[in-house]
Amino acid sequence: MKILVTGGAGYIGSHVVHELNDQGHEVIILDNFSLGRQENVDKRSVVIEGDVRNRSDLDKGLQGVDVVFHFAAWKAAGESMIHPQKFAENNIAGTINLLNAMLDHNVDKFVFSSSAAVYGNPEYLPIDEQHPKNPTNYYGYTKLAIEENLAWYSRLKGLHYAALRYFNATGYDVKGRIRGKEKNAANLSPVVMEAAAGLRNELQVYGDDYNTPDGTCIRDYIHVNDLADAHLKAMDYIVKENNNLIVNLGTGSGHSVLDVIHAAEAEVGKKIPYKIVGRRAGDPENLIASSELAYKLLGWKAKYSDLHTIFSSMKPVYFG
Ligand SMILES: NC(=O)c1ccc[n+]([C@@H]2O[C@H](COP(=O)([O-])OP(=O)(O)OC[C@H]3O[C@@H](n4cnc5c(N)ncnc54)[C@H](O)[C@@H]3O)[C@@H](O)[C@H]2O)c1
Numbered sequence: 612m613k614i615l616v617t618g619g620a621g622y623i624g625s626h627v628v629h630e631l632n633d634q635g636h637e638v639i640i641l642d643n644f645s646l647g648r649q650e651n652v653d654k655r656s657v658v659i660e661g662d663v664r665n666r667s668d669l670d671k672g673l674q675g676v677d678v679v680f681h682f683a684a685w686k687a688a689g690e691s692m693i694h695p696q697k698f699a700e701n702n703i704a705g706t707i708n709l710l711n712a713m714l715d716h717n718v719d720k721f722v723f724s725s726s727a728a729v730y731g732n733p734e735y736l737p738i739d740e741q742h743p744k745n746p747t748n749y750y751g752y753t754k755l756a757i758e759e760n761l762a763w764y765s766r767l768k769g770l771h772y773a774a775l776r777y778f779n780a781t782g783y784d785v786k787g788r789i790r791g792k793e794k795n796a797a798n799l800s801p802v803v804m805e806a807a808a809g810l811r812n813e814l815q816v817y818g819d820d821y822n823t824p825d826g827t828c829i830r831d832y833i834h835v836n837d838l839a840d841a842h843l844k845a846m847d848y849i850v851k852e853n854n855n856l857i858v859n860l861g862t863g864s865g866h867s868v869l870d871v872i873h874a875a876e877a878e879v880g881k882k883i884p885y886k887i888v889g890r891r892a893g894d895p896e897n898l899i900a901s902s903e904l905a906y907k908l909l910g911w912k913a914k915y916s917d918l919h920t921i922f923s924s925m926k927p928v929y930f931g
Pocket of ligand 1: 641779
Protein backbone atom coordinates (compact mmCIF):
# COMPACT_ATOMS: atom_id res chain seq x y z
CA MET A 612 0.00 0.00 0.00
CA LYS A 613 1.01 3.63 -0.45
CA ILE A 614 1.29 5.36 2.91
CA LEU A 615 1.82 8.99 3.88
CA VAL A 616 3.62 9.32 7.22
CA THR A 617 3.50 12.81 8.72
CA GLY A 618 6.29 13.34 11.26
CA GLY A 619 8.08 10.34 9.74
CA ALA A 620 11.50 11.79 10.65
CA GLY A 621 10.58 12.07 14.34
CA TYR A 622 11.21 9.63 17.15
CA ILE A 623 8.27 7.22 16.79
CA GLY A 624 7.53 7.99 13.12
CA SER A 625 11.06 7.05 11.97
CA HIS A 626 10.73 3.62 13.62
CA VAL A 627 7.33 3.02 12.03
CA VAL A 628 8.69 4.04 8.62
CA HIS A 629 11.39 1.33 8.84
CA GLU A 630 8.77 -1.26 9.71
CA LEU A 631 6.50 -0.16 6.84
CA ASN A 632 9.37 -0.36 4.35
CA ASP A 633 10.41 -3.77 5.72
CA GLN A 634 6.92 -5.01 4.96
CA GLY A 635 7.10 -3.75 1.37
CA HIS A 636 4.88 -0.68 1.59
CA GLU A 637 5.53 2.48 -0.41
CA VAL A 638 6.24 5.27 2.08
CA ILE A 639 6.08 9.04 1.69
CA ILE A 640 7.32 11.08 4.64
CA LEU A 641 6.00 14.60 5.22
CA ASP A 642 8.02 16.34 7.92
CA ASN A 643 8.99 19.96 8.52
CA PHE A 644 12.18 18.78 10.30
CA SER A 645 11.55 21.09 13.25
CA LEU A 646 12.17 18.09 15.51
CA GLY A 647 12.84 15.40 12.91
CA ARG A 648 16.28 14.13 11.95
CA GLN A 649 17.54 13.54 8.42
CA GLU A 650 19.85 10.77 9.66
CA ASN A 651 16.89 8.75 10.95
CA VAL A 652 15.04 8.85 7.64
CA ASP A 653 14.77 5.44 6.01
CA LYS A 654 16.32 5.92 2.56
CA ARG A 655 13.72 3.63 1.00
CA SER A 656 11.10 6.39 1.46
CA VAL A 657 10.23 9.49 -0.53
CA VAL A 658 10.68 12.62 1.61
CA ILE A 659 8.70 15.83 1.33
CA GLU A 660 10.04 18.60 3.51
CA GLY A 661 6.76 20.31 4.28
CA ASP A 662 4.12 21.08 6.86
CA VAL A 663 0.73 19.60 7.62
CA ARG A 664 -0.57 23.15 8.07
CA ASN A 665 0.25 23.88 4.43
CA ARG A 666 -2.34 22.67 1.95
CA SER A 667 -0.05 22.56 -1.07
CA ASP A 668 2.42 20.32 0.82
CA LEU A 669 -0.46 17.99 1.65
CA ASP A 670 -1.68 17.99 -1.96
CA LYS A 671 1.78 16.81 -3.01
CA GLY A 672 1.96 14.11 -0.34
CA LEU A 673 -1.55 12.71 -0.71
CA GLN A 674 -1.42 11.75 -4.39
CA GLY A 675 -2.58 8.14 -4.73
CA VAL A 676 -2.21 7.42 -1.01
CA ASP A 677 -4.19 4.60 0.66
CA VAL A 678 -3.50 5.28 4.35
CA VAL A 679 -2.17 8.23 6.40
CA PHE A 680 -0.16 7.73 9.61
CA HIS A 681 -0.19 11.01 11.52
CA PHE A 682 2.67 11.59 13.98
CA ALA A 683 3.35 15.29 13.33
CA ALA A 684 2.46 17.26 16.46
CA TRP A 685 3.98 19.03 19.44
CA LYS A 686 4.15 16.78 22.48
CA ALA A 687 5.66 18.76 25.38
CA ALA A 688 2.77 18.64 27.86
CA GLY A 689 4.31 21.25 30.21
CA GLU A 690 4.79 23.75 27.40
CA SER A 691 1.19 23.20 26.27
CA MET A 692 0.05 24.81 29.55
CA ILE A 693 2.07 27.94 28.79
CA HIS A 694 1.56 28.23 25.02
CA PRO A 695 -1.76 26.50 24.26
CA GLN A 696 -2.08 28.52 21.02
CA LYS A 697 0.97 26.77 19.59
CA PHE A 698 -0.56 23.35 20.35
CA ALA A 699 -4.01 24.35 19.09
CA GLU A 700 -2.48 25.45 15.80
CA ASN A 701 -0.31 22.41 15.15
CA ASN A 702 -2.10 19.55 16.91
CA ILE A 703 -5.71 20.57 16.29
CA ALA A 704 -5.76 22.91 13.27
CA GLY A 705 -2.90 21.01 11.56
CA THR A 706 -4.73 17.70 11.96
CA ILE A 707 -8.06 19.11 10.75
CA ASN A 708 -6.24 20.57 7.75
CA LEU A 709 -4.80 17.11 7.03
CA LEU A 710 -8.15 15.34 7.44
CA ASN A 711 -9.90 17.81 5.14
CA ALA A 712 -7.20 17.39 2.51
CA MET A 713 -7.55 13.60 2.83
CA LEU A 714 -11.29 13.83 2.17
CA ASP A 715 -10.63 15.93 -0.94
CA HIS A 716 -8.13 13.30 -2.16
CA ASN A 717 -10.51 10.42 -1.32
CA VAL A 718 -8.12 8.99 1.26
CA ASP A 719 -10.26 7.42 3.96
CA LYS A 720 -7.87 5.56 6.29
CA PHE A 721 -6.12 7.30 9.16
CA VAL A 722 -3.86 6.06 11.95
CA PHE A 723 -3.60 8.67 14.69
CA SER A 724 -0.99 9.09 17.44
CA SER A 725 -3.16 9.66 20.48
CA SER A 726 -1.91 9.51 24.04
CA ALA A 727 -2.54 8.28 27.56
CA ALA A 728 -2.77 12.02 28.32
CA VAL A 729 -6.45 11.89 27.21
CA TYR A 730 -7.31 10.18 30.52
CA GLY A 731 -5.82 12.56 33.08
CA ASN A 732 -5.60 11.35 36.67
CA PRO A 733 -6.50 7.68 36.97
CA GLU A 734 -9.73 6.84 38.74
CA TYR A 735 -8.80 3.14 38.69
CA LEU A 736 -5.96 0.95 37.46
CA PRO A 737 -5.10 -0.42 35.03
CA ILE A 738 -6.57 2.27 32.79
CA ASP A 739 -8.77 0.73 30.10
CA GLU A 740 -10.26 2.48 27.09
CA GLN A 741 -13.55 3.12 28.91
CA HIS A 742 -11.83 5.14 31.63
CA PRO A 743 -13.17 8.75 31.86
CA LYS A 744 -11.29 11.24 29.71
CA ASN A 745 -10.31 14.29 31.73
CA PRO A 746 -6.98 15.56 30.42
CA THR A 747 -5.00 17.55 32.98
CA ASN A 748 -2.94 19.38 30.36
CA TYR A 749 -3.77 21.15 27.11
CA TYR A 750 -1.67 18.68 25.11
CA GLY A 751 -3.95 15.84 26.27
CA TYR A 752 -6.96 17.96 25.35
CA THR A 753 -5.64 18.39 21.76
CA LYS A 754 -5.50 14.60 21.40
CA LEU A 755 -9.00 14.17 22.83
CA ALA A 756 -10.36 16.93 20.57
CA ILE A 757 -9.00 15.10 17.51
CA GLU A 758 -10.35 11.75 18.69
CA GLU A 759 -13.80 13.34 19.01
CA ASN A 760 -13.49 14.87 15.57
CA LEU A 761 -12.46 11.51 14.12
CA ALA A 762 -15.68 9.96 15.42
CA TRP A 763 -17.69 12.68 13.67
CA TYR A 764 -15.79 12.41 10.37
CA SER A 765 -16.26 8.67 10.50
CA ARG A 766 -20.03 9.05 10.93
CA LEU A 767 -20.44 11.87 8.43
CA LYS A 768 -17.75 11.18 5.83
CA GLY A 769 -16.99 7.45 6.11
CA LEU A 770 -13.46 7.91 7.48
CA HIS A 771 -11.91 4.75 8.96
CA TYR A 772 -9.48 5.42 11.75
CA ALA A 773 -7.32 3.99 14.48
CA ALA A 774 -6.61 6.15 17.54
CA LEU A 775 -3.64 4.65 19.37
CA ARG A 776 -3.21 5.85 22.93
CA TYR A 777 0.47 5.41 23.70
CA PHE A 778 1.67 5.23 27.26
CA ASN A 779 5.40 6.07 27.84
CA ALA A 780 7.21 5.49 24.55
CA THR A 781 10.82 4.49 25.07
CA GLY A 782 13.86 2.67 23.64
CA TYR A 783 15.40 2.76 20.17
CA ASP A 784 15.31 0.36 17.25
CA VAL A 785 16.51 -3.05 18.45
CA LYS A 786 18.14 -3.53 15.01
CA GLY A 787 20.20 -0.34 15.59
CA ARG A 788 18.97 1.53 12.51
CA ILE A 789 18.07 4.74 14.39
CA ARG A 790 21.15 6.61 15.60
CA GLY A 791 19.96 10.20 16.05
CA LYS A 792 18.68 11.06 19.51
CA GLU A 793 15.10 12.21 20.01
CA LYS A 794 15.07 16.02 20.02
CA ASN A 795 13.70 17.81 23.11
CA ALA A 796 13.14 14.50 24.90
CA ALA A 797 11.47 15.05 28.26
CA ASN A 798 10.58 11.45 29.17
CA LEU A 799 12.44 9.72 31.97
CA SER A 800 14.46 7.13 30.05
CA PRO A 801 16.25 9.56 27.65
CA VAL A 802 16.90 11.94 30.53
CA VAL A 803 18.43 9.07 32.53
CA MET A 804 20.63 8.14 29.58
CA GLU A 805 21.69 11.77 29.11
CA ALA A 806 22.77 11.82 32.76
CA ALA A 807 24.59 8.51 32.27
CA ALA A 808 26.41 9.83 29.20
CA GLY A 809 27.39 13.06 30.97
CA LEU A 810 25.17 15.17 28.71
CA ARG A 811 23.42 16.60 31.76
CA ASN A 812 24.82 17.23 35.22
CA GLU A 813 22.09 15.98 37.42
CA LEU A 814 19.00 13.90 37.27
CA GLN A 815 16.10 15.03 39.42
CA VAL A 816 13.64 12.56 40.86
CA TYR A 817 10.36 14.34 41.60
CA GLY A 818 9.25 12.95 44.94
CA ASP A 819 9.97 9.75 46.85
CA ASP A 820 6.97 9.96 49.16
CA TYR A 821 4.30 8.51 46.88
CA ASN A 822 2.28 5.50 47.95
CA THR A 823 4.35 3.07 45.85
CA PRO A 824 6.83 0.39 46.98
CA ASP A 825 9.89 2.68 46.73
CA GLY A 826 7.99 5.99 46.98
CA THR A 827 8.66 7.11 43.39
CA CYS A 828 6.11 7.34 40.57
CA ILE A 829 5.25 4.31 38.44
CA ARG A 830 4.75 4.45 34.67
CA ASP A 831 4.03 1.96 31.90
CA TYR A 832 7.00 1.96 29.47
CA ILE A 833 6.39 0.75 25.96
CA HIS A 834 9.26 0.10 23.55
CA VAL A 835 9.09 2.01 20.28
CA ASN A 836 9.51 -1.22 18.25
CA ASP A 837 6.41 -2.57 19.99
CA LEU A 838 4.61 0.64 19.06
CA ALA A 839 5.73 0.24 15.45
CA ASP A 840 4.40 -3.32 15.37
CA ALA A 841 1.05 -2.15 16.78
CA HIS A 842 0.77 0.53 14.08
CA LEU A 843 1.05 -2.00 11.28
CA LYS A 844 -1.45 -4.30 12.94
CA ALA A 845 -3.81 -1.35 13.49
CA MET A 846 -3.58 -0.45 9.81
CA ASP A 847 -4.39 -4.03 8.79
CA TYR A 848 -7.34 -3.98 11.17
CA ILE A 849 -8.96 -0.84 9.80
CA VAL A 850 -8.33 -1.98 6.22
CA LYS A 851 -9.57 -5.56 6.62
CA GLU A 852 -12.27 -5.17 9.26
CA ASN A 853 -13.53 -1.91 7.78
CA ASN A 854 -13.91 -0.73 11.33
CA ASN A 855 -12.53 1.94 13.64
CA LEU A 856 -10.17 1.14 16.47
CA ILE A 857 -9.39 2.95 19.73
CA VAL A 858 -6.83 1.15 21.87
CA ASN A 859 -4.26 1.70 24.58
CA LEU A 860 -0.69 0.70 23.82
CA GLY A 861 1.13 -0.22 27.00
CA THR A 862 2.34 -3.33 28.75
CA GLY A 863 -0.11 -3.65 31.64
CA SER A 864 2.67 -3.28 34.20
CA GLY A 865 4.78 -0.45 35.47
CA HIS A 866 8.21 0.53 36.76
CA SER A 867 9.12 3.13 39.34
CA VAL A 868 11.53 5.98 38.62
CA LEU A 869 14.17 4.25 40.76
CA ASP A 870 13.62 0.91 38.94
CA VAL A 871 14.32 2.74 35.70
CA ILE A 872 17.48 4.42 37.00
CA HIS A 873 18.81 1.14 38.40
CA ALA A 874 18.10 -0.72 35.15
CA ALA A 875 19.99 1.96 33.22
CA GLU A 876 22.90 1.71 35.68
CA ALA A 877 23.07 -2.05 35.16
CA GLU A 878 23.16 -1.53 31.39
CA VAL A 879 25.81 1.18 31.26
CA GLY A 880 27.84 -0.29 34.11
CA LYS A 881 28.09 2.80 36.27
CA LYS A 882 26.25 4.81 38.91
CA ILE A 883 23.98 7.53 37.56
CA PRO A 884 23.88 10.56 39.88
CA TYR A 885 20.40 11.65 40.87
CA LYS A 886 18.81 13.91 43.45
CA ILE A 887 15.42 13.51 45.10
CA VAL A 888 13.53 16.80 44.90
CA GLY A 889 9.91 17.74 45.70
CA ARG A 890 6.90 16.38 43.86
CA ARG A 891 6.05 17.97 40.51
CA ALA A 892 2.51 19.38 40.27
CA GLY A 893 0.10 17.15 38.38
CA ASP A 894 2.14 13.90 38.42
CA PRO A 895 -0.18 10.96 39.15
CA GLU A 896 1.56 8.36 41.30
CA ASN A 897 0.76 5.41 39.07
CA LEU A 898 -0.20 5.16 35.39
CA ILE A 899 -0.61 1.69 33.97
CA ALA A 900 -2.50 0.72 30.84
CA SER A 901 -4.75 -2.20 30.25
CA SER A 902 -3.79 -3.35 26.75
CA GLU A 903 -6.15 -6.29 26.70
CA LEU A 904 -8.25 -4.73 23.97
CA ALA A 905 -5.23 -4.36 21.66
CA TYR A 906 -4.44 -8.02 22.32
CA LYS A 907 -7.99 -9.12 21.67
CA LEU A 908 -8.52 -7.11 18.48
CA LEU A 909 -5.01 -7.07 17.00
CA GLY A 910 -3.27 -10.03 18.63
CA TRP A 911 -0.70 -7.44 19.74
CA LYS A 912 1.42 -7.75 22.85
CA ALA A 913 4.60 -5.94 23.84
CA LYS A 914 7.75 -8.01 23.15
CA TYR A 915 10.59 -5.55 23.68
CA SER A 916 9.34 -3.51 26.64
CA ASP A 917 11.34 -5.03 29.51
CA LEU A 918 13.85 -2.60 31.03
CA HIS A 919 16.86 -4.60 29.90
CA THR A 920 15.83 -4.52 26.22
CA ILE A 921 14.83 -0.87 26.53
CA PHE A 922 18.24 0.26 27.83
CA SER A 923 20.32 -2.08 25.69
CA SER A 924 18.58 -0.58 22.64
CA MET A 925 19.27 2.95 23.90
CA LYS A 926 22.92 2.43 24.78
CA PRO A 927 24.37 2.64 21.23
CA VAL A 928 22.52 5.91 20.62
CA TYR A 929 24.07 7.53 23.72
CA PHE A 930 27.44 5.79 23.87
CA GLY A 931 28.15 5.02 20.18
N1 LIG B 1 6.86 10.06 22.61
C1 LIG B 1 5.85 9.72 23.40
O1 LIG B 1 6.05 9.19 24.53
C2 LIG B 1 4.43 9.91 22.94
C3 LIG B 1 3.39 9.48 23.78
C4 LIG B 1 2.08 9.65 23.36
C5 LIG B 1 1.80 10.23 22.12
N2 LIG B 1 2.83 10.66 21.34
C6 LIG B 1 2.50 11.27 20.04
O2 LIG B 1 3.17 10.57 19.02
C7 LIG B 1 3.50 11.44 17.95
C8 LIG B 1 4.97 11.32 17.61
O3 LIG B 1 5.74 11.62 18.78
P1 LIG B 1 7.32 11.58 18.76
O4 LIG B 1 7.74 11.18 20.13
O5 LIG B 1 7.81 10.80 17.60
O6 LIG B 1 7.62 13.14 18.57
P2 LIG B 1 8.74 13.88 17.69
O7 LIG B 1 8.70 15.31 18.10
O8 LIG B 1 10.03 13.15 17.76
O9 LIG B 1 8.17 13.72 16.20
C9 LIG B 1 7.24 14.60 15.64
C10 LIG B 1 7.69 14.87 14.21
O10 LIG B 1 6.72 15.69 13.57
C11 LIG B 1 7.39 16.77 12.91
N3 LIG B 1 6.41 17.87 12.88
C12 LIG B 1 5.91 18.57 13.92
N4 LIG B 1 4.98 19.44 13.49
C13 LIG B 1 4.91 19.30 12.13
C14 LIG B 1 4.13 19.91 11.12
N5 LIG B 1 3.25 20.89 11.39
N6 LIG B 1 4.29 19.49 9.85
C15 LIG B 1 5.19 18.52 9.54
N7 LIG B 1 5.95 17.92 10.45
C16 LIG B 1 5.81 18.29 11.74
C17 LIG B 1 8.64 17.04 13.71
O11 LIG B 1 9.67 17.62 12.94
C18 LIG B 1 9.02 15.62 14.16
O12 LIG B 1 9.85 14.98 13.19
C19 LIG B 1 3.08 12.85 18.40
O13 LIG B 1 1.81 13.11 17.84
C20 LIG B 1 2.98 12.71 19.91
O14 LIG B 1 2.04 13.60 20.43
C21 LIG B 1 4.14 10.51 21.71
